[in-house]
Amino acid sequence: MEIDRLAAVIRPRTPWEGLDLGFVLARLWFPALLGLWCVTALPIALFGGVLLKGSPDLWLLLVWWFKPLYEAPLVFWLSRRLFGESLGVRDLWRARRQVFPLRLLPNLLWLRLHPSRSLQFPILILEGLEGKARRQRQRVLQGTGGTGIWLTIICVHLESVLWLSGLLLVAIMIPDGLPKLDLSASVLEQGSTPYWVSTLIYWLAMAAMAPFYVAAGFALYLARRTELEAWDLELVFRRVEGAPRHRGRHRAQTGVVAMAMLAASLAACLPSPAQGLELSREQAKEEIEAVLASKEFKQTREIEIWVYAGGEDASEDSGALPDWLLELLRGLGRGGEMAAIAFKWLLFMAGGVLVLFVLRRVLRDLHRPRRAPSAQQEAPMTVTLAPRTKIELPADILKEVEARIGRDDLRGALSLLYAASIDLLQRRYGLKVKESTTEFECLALVLGQLPADEGNLMGRLVRAWQRLAYGHCDPAPKELGALIHDWRRWESGGRGN
Amino acid sequence: MRQSQFEEEQAAVWTQYLELLEALERSWSRGRSRLPLQRFPRLFRRLCGDYALARSRGYSPGLVNELHGLVHRGYRQLYRSRRDWLGGTLAFLSSGFPRTLRRHAWAFWLSVALFFGPMLAMGFASYGDSDAIYSILDAGQVADMEAMYDPGSDKPGRSLERQADTDFAMFGFYVMNNVSVAFRTFAGGIFLGLGSLLFLGLNGLVIGSVAGHLTQLGYGETFWPFVSGHGALELTAIAIAGAAGLLLAAALLAPGRRRRLDALRANAAEAVQLVTGAMIMLVLAAIIEGFWSASPVAPQIKYFAGAIWWLLVALYLTLAGRRGGSGGD
Numbered sequence: 001m002e003i004d005r006l007a008a009v010i011r012p013r014t015p016w017e018g019l020d021l022g023f024v025l026a027r028l029w030f031p032a033l034l035g036l037w038c039v040t041a042l043p044i045a046l047f048g049g050v051l052l053k054g055s056p057d058l059w060l061l062l063v064w065w066f067k068p069l070y071e072a073p074l075v076f077w078l079s080r081r082l083f084g085e086s087l088g089v090r091d092l093w094r095a096r097r098q099v100f101p102l103r104l105l106p107n108l109l110w111l112r113l114h115p116s117r118s119l120q121f122p123i124l125i126l127e128g129l130e131g132k133a134r135r136q137r138q139r140v141l142q143g144t145g146g147t148g149i150w151l152t153i154i155c156v157h158l159e160s161v162l163w164l165s166g167l168l169l170v171a172i173m174i175p176d177g178l179p180k181l182d183l184s185a186s187v188l189e190q191g192s193t194p195y196w197v198s199t200l201i202y203w204l205a206m207a208a209m210a211p212f213y214v215a216a217g218f219a220l221y222l223a224r225r226t227e228l229e230a231w232d233l234e235l236v237f238r239r240v241e242g243a244p245r246h247r248g249r250h251r252a253q254t255g256v257v258a259m260a261m262l263a264a265s266l267a268a269c270l271p272s273p274a275q276g277l278e279l280s281r282e283q284a285k286e287e288i289e290a291v292l293a294s295k296e297f298k299q300t301r302e303i304e305i306w307v308y309a310g311g312e313d314a315s316e317d318s319g320a321l322p323d324w325l326l327e328l329l330r331g332l333g334r335g336g337e338m339a340a341i342a343f344k345w346l347l348f349m350a351g352g353v354l355v356l357f358v359l360r361r362v363l364r365d366l367h368r369p370r371r372a373p374s375a376q377q378e379a380p381m382t383v384t385l386a387p388r389t390k391i392e393l394p395a396d397i398l399k400e401v402e403a404r405i406g407r408d409d410l411r412g413a414l415s416l417l418y419a420a421s422i423d424l425l426q427r428r429y430g431l432k433v434k435e436s437t438t439e440f441e442c443l444a445l446v447l448g449q450l451p452a453d454e455g456n457l458m459g460r461l462v463r464a465w466q467r468l469a470y471g472h473c474d475p476a477p478k479e480l481g482a483l484i485h486d487w488r489r490w491e492s493g494g495r496g497n
Numbered sequence: 498m499r500q501s502q503f504e505e506e507q508a509a510v511w512t513q514y515l516e517l518l519e520a521l522e523r524s525w526s527r528g529r530s531r532l533p534l535q536r537f538p539r540l541f542r543r544l545c546g547d548y549a550l551a552r553s554r555g556y557s558p559g560l561v562n563e564l565h566g567l568v569h570r571g572y573r574q575l576y577r578s579r580r581d582w583l584g585g586t587l588a589f590l591s592s593g594f595p596r597t598l599r600r601h602a603w604a605f606w607l608s609v610a611l612f613f614g615p616m617l618a619m620g621f622a623s624y625g626d627s628d629a630i631y632s633i634l635d636a637g638q639v640a641d642m643e644a645m646y647d648p649g650s651d652k653p654g655r656s657l658e659r660q661a662d663t664d665f666a667m668f669g670f671y672v673m674n675n676v677s678v679a680f681r682t683f684a685g686g687i688f689l690g691l692g693s694l695l696f697l698g699l700n701g702l703v704i705g706s707v708a709g710h711l712t713q714l715g716y717g718e719t720f721w722p723f724v725s726g727h728g729a730l731e732l733t734a735i736a737i738a739g740a741a742g743l744l745l746a747a748a749l750l751a752p753g754r755r756r757r758l759d760a761l762r763a764n765a766a767e768a769v770q771l772v773t774g775a776m777i778m779l780v781l782a783a784i785i786e787g788f789w790s791a792s793p794v795a796p797q798i799k800y801f802a803g804a805i806w807w808l809l810v811a812l813y814l815t816l817a818g819r820r821g822g823s824g825g826d
Contacts, residue, residue, distance in 0.1 A: 173681060173692065175699055340663035344788055347668065351784040354590075361591035362817040 005083050008222070010232045015147035018223030022216030029081060033211035036077055039089060040070040045203065054191060056199040063203060067210070068107040068117070073099050074214040075121045082222075103130040116148025118217020141224045148220060155213045162205035167198050393420055398488055410474050417487060418465045421458065424491060439466055457486045500556045507547050514540040514567065521574045541571045592818025594774035597767055598737065599814075601744055608739035611697045612732070616705035623709035630710040633702050642707050646716045646723070653719040654791050668787030675731060675779040679738035683772050686742025689749055693742030700735065722796040725803030726789050729810045730782035734775040741768035741775070 008021060026033060041063070048062045073092050076099045080087050092099055103124055107114070114120055123129055123137050142148060171181040186194035226232060291297075321329075394400045397420040404413035422442065425431040429449050433442060443462045447455045461483055467473045475483075517540060520532050548564040598605055623629040630639055645656050659667065678700060685692020711720045744764045752760035789802070 172677075173684065175681075175695055176703075337663060340665035343665045344663070344668070347665070347784050348788055351781055355781070357587055358590045361587050362813065365592060365818060366816065366820055368820060 007082050007084060008219075010226055010235055012227055012232060013223040015143070015220055015223060018220040019147065019151060019216045020219075021223070022219030023212055025078070025082075025219060026211040026215035029078075029215075030211055032081075032086075033074055033077070033215070034207060036073055036089075036092075037070050037207060037210050040073060041066075041207065044069070056196050057190065060199050060202060064206070065112060066108065067206075068104060068112065068121075069100070071118075071121060071210060071214050072104055072125055074211065075125050075218055078215060078218050079122070079126050098128075099125070101125065101128070103128075103134075106130075115152055116142065116146075116217075118151055118213055119148040119220055121214070122218055122221040140228070141221060143224060148217065151213070151216050151220065155209050155216075158212075159202070159205045159209045162208055163198070163202045166201040166205060170197065170201070393423055397491070398484060401484060405480065410480070411468055413480075414461075414465045414468050414475070417483065418461060421461060421487070453486075454490055457483070457490060461487070498554070500554075500560065503547075503551070503554075503556070504560070507543075510540065510543050511547075511567070514544050514571070518567070518570055518574065522570070537571075538575070541568075541575060544568055544571060589770075590774070590777065594770060595814055595817040597770045598740070598774070601740060601767065601771075604740035604743040604747070605737065608693075608697060608736045608743055611694060612701045612736050612739060614701065615698050616701035616708075619702045619705035620709040623706040624713045625709075627710070627713060630706045633706045639710070642711065643714065643716070646711050646719045648716060648719050652791055654723045654786075664787050664791065667791070668783050671783035671786050672780055675734070675783060676776055679735055679772070679775050679779055682735060683738045683742045683745075683768065683775075686739075686745035686768070687749070690743055690746025693739050693746065696742075697735070697739045704732075718796065722799040723790045725799050726806065727782040727786040728803060729806040730778045730785065733810050733814070734778040734782065737771055737775040737778070741771040744768040744771070 008025070013021065044066050045059075045063050048059050052059045052062065076095070077087055077092065087095075101124075107117070107120070107124070111120075119141060120134075120138060123134055123141065127137065129137050167181075167183070167186060171183050171186075174180055181197065182192075182194050185192050186198040189195055393416075397416065401413045401417055404410075404416065418439075422431075422433055425442075425446060426433060429446075431442075431445060431449070433445075437445075439462050443458060446458050450458065460479075464475045464479060464483065468475060513536075517532065517537055521537070524532065544564065545568055548561070548568050551561050551564055619629070619633070634642070641656055644650065646653055655662070655667065659670070662670075678696070682693055682696040682700070685694075685696050708720065708724075711717065745761065745768055748760040748764035749757055755763070785806075790799075
């Protein structure tokens with residue numbers, strides 16, 4: 001296994017993180033996985049449907065029982081895809097001995113209900129172990145946690161959730177005029193059309209969950225093996241060693257789309273409209289009488305309905321409930337009515353209060369003047385150069401600079417010039433400088449906005465300042481003079497220069 | 498540094514911090530603004546530093562635990578989630594929702610056309626022809642409708658099974674009914690807008706045909722006062738829900754430069770705002786329908802109230818949130 005070609009990031013993962021990874025993989029490759037699942041699942045579903053037309057329960061059981069058969073090619077495909085090889089149906093058919101090995105048979109028989117089936121599959125199909133060796137390996141891979149079992153439980157619940165929500169979606173979203181889906185029939189009455197609809201929705205839920213289940217089990221297997229065999233360390237060692245990388249072959253397109261078949265099988269459930277006939281009036285009457293006389297119309301059915309038995313005195317005969325209970329119930333009824341009246345006024349007031357509040361807010365917003373656009377900020381006359389030192393800039397910068405040069409305080413002079421430049425840039429060009437901006441960052445910000453000669457000036461100033469401050473190299477007097485001269489010109493140049 | 502010396506030096510800062518912390522823990526959001534909150538981050542940083550020092554220098558467990566507790570409480574105060582529910586809701590209702598609707602005015606007007614168009618057409622048709630309603634509803638449903646608005650019944654506007662229900666129970670029924678209709682209209686938009694079209698059209702036809710049929714039957718004196726109160730809010734809310742559904746459809750059919758999924762996500766955020774606003778309007782409509790519409794007030798007053806509601810809804814949707822004002826978008 002060339003672990004340096006793995007598409008996922010290899011690092012030590014807890015089992016639950018492994019499940020996460022599995023779900024991410026399934027999301028990423030969902031269309032291919034679903035298509036592959038349908039390739040094996042659809043024939044069995046259709047075959048079962050033809051065989052067991054009358055009982056949806058048995059059909060569902062059959063389809064559910066053969067789940068390991070559908071999941072085997074998925075594991076195989078995932079294992080290859082994770083290393084960069086994208087297999088098509090043909091490649092899988094060629095490798096069918098490996099995809100559907102004979103060792104799979106126990107999984108279809110007595111091992112079908114294994115609680116952590118998803119973890120078993122990589123061992124069975126990819127590692128090719130069976131019997132005692134497989135059990136031992138499974139024990140090793142399962143470790144101390146029961147995450148595989150949790151995965152099965154979670155996926156079963158998610159299937160139920162998907163089934164129920166699919167059923168309710170169909171039931172709720174049908175518009176009012178059309179025949180509604182009878183929800184109770186869909187769960188209780190065997191063999192009726194709503195029951196078949198609900199069974200099909202469950203099959204769809206199984207189809208949707210299968211890629212996630214398989215991918216999560218596979219990722220769990222990967223995580224465990226990474227932990228046991230220290231794949232992440234091995235990768236680092238290989239990189240250090242400089243192992244040559246093999247280029248994967250050109251990816252084949254996976255072209256499995258079976259959605260049309262699904263839609264067709266769903267459409268087959270809808271009834272077809274009846275055809276009309278042309279008859280004369282007497283013929284029609286005879287036909288109607290003959291039809292009405294047939295045995296289908298002679299059925300009897302028992303229905304129970306409630307009928308109002310009369311006034312207050314009728315309750316004496318019932319005697320089923322003791323008097324005190326009747327009084328209690330009547331009292332509760334009256335209390336309920338009073339509660340309803342109370343709630344009614346409460347709601348009225350709450351609604352009124354809400355409307356009033358909203359109205360007040362709306363009127364207040366309408367009367368508030370439009371927010372003025374934020375005025376141009378005046379740059380502060382104090383500039384923070386180093387953290388926690390503030391420099392007061394004098395009114396006439398250049399006089400102070402020359403005074404400092406006269407005092408032989410070159411450092412102070414250059415720092416003042418630099419600070420004054422930053423201040424000028426902030427005021428004139430709206431340069432935004434934070435405390436943490438370095439000199440070169442300032443320069444980079446500036447060069448984009450200034451014309452060429454001023455950018456040149458700033459560059460020279462920054463470099464001279466840096467040489468002095470960090471390199472302790474004094475600038476030459478000629479250079480300093482040139483800087484001051486150009487700076488004077490720049491300052492007096494004004495806006496837009 | 499010895500521990501006692503350390504404690505002495507830092508005692509002042511710790512006391513300040515503790516005072517501020519306890520004041521924060523006790524106060525509501527109103528009182529908080531009066532506290533010197535700008536000092537808190539600096540004090541918190543000081544305390545974290547002292548805690549780290551105490552641990553690394555190996556001071557007594559009592560001191561370390563005490564500082565740990567202070568740091569923990571300060572952290573919770575610093576990273577509190579501030580949720581102003583009332584203000585947020587009011588801001589949404591007063592400006593966020595109307596602004597979102599105006600931003601997608603095209604969807605709203607299209608939805609209005611799809612809803613009111615069939616309604617008015619069918620209304621006039623069934624007013625003129627007494628049998629036209631049977632092309633939309635079956636005989637049982639029409640009979641139920643007629644029984645509901647029969648001038649002779651005790652409580653007009655209620656079906657036969659619900660004559661004994663309290664007003665509050667009717668309110669619950671109306672909420673469930675209206676909100677489910679609005680939600681279906683919205684959710685139908687995901688089916689490329691065909692669901693929304695269908696629901697808007699169907700509901701419009703049904704409402705229009707019932708209105709026209711009852712009026713030509715002579716039940717107009719019970720029907721129109723009943724619906725005038727809540728009609729403005731309810732019909733507009735259904736149109737808004739339809740607009741939300743059309744937004745979803747627009748994301749799927751005309752995503753522009755974005756991927757369809759991204760367009761759906763962006764439009765869904767706006768559509769949900771519209772649906773929420775529509776739901777609130779429907780609850781309000783249910784309050785009016787349950788408590789006001791069925792009450793024995795003179796029809797003129799009800800018509801007047803209905804006109805006021807129409808005016809209010811129109812003004813609200815056009816004008817609310819226009820100027821700068823608070824955000825809430």
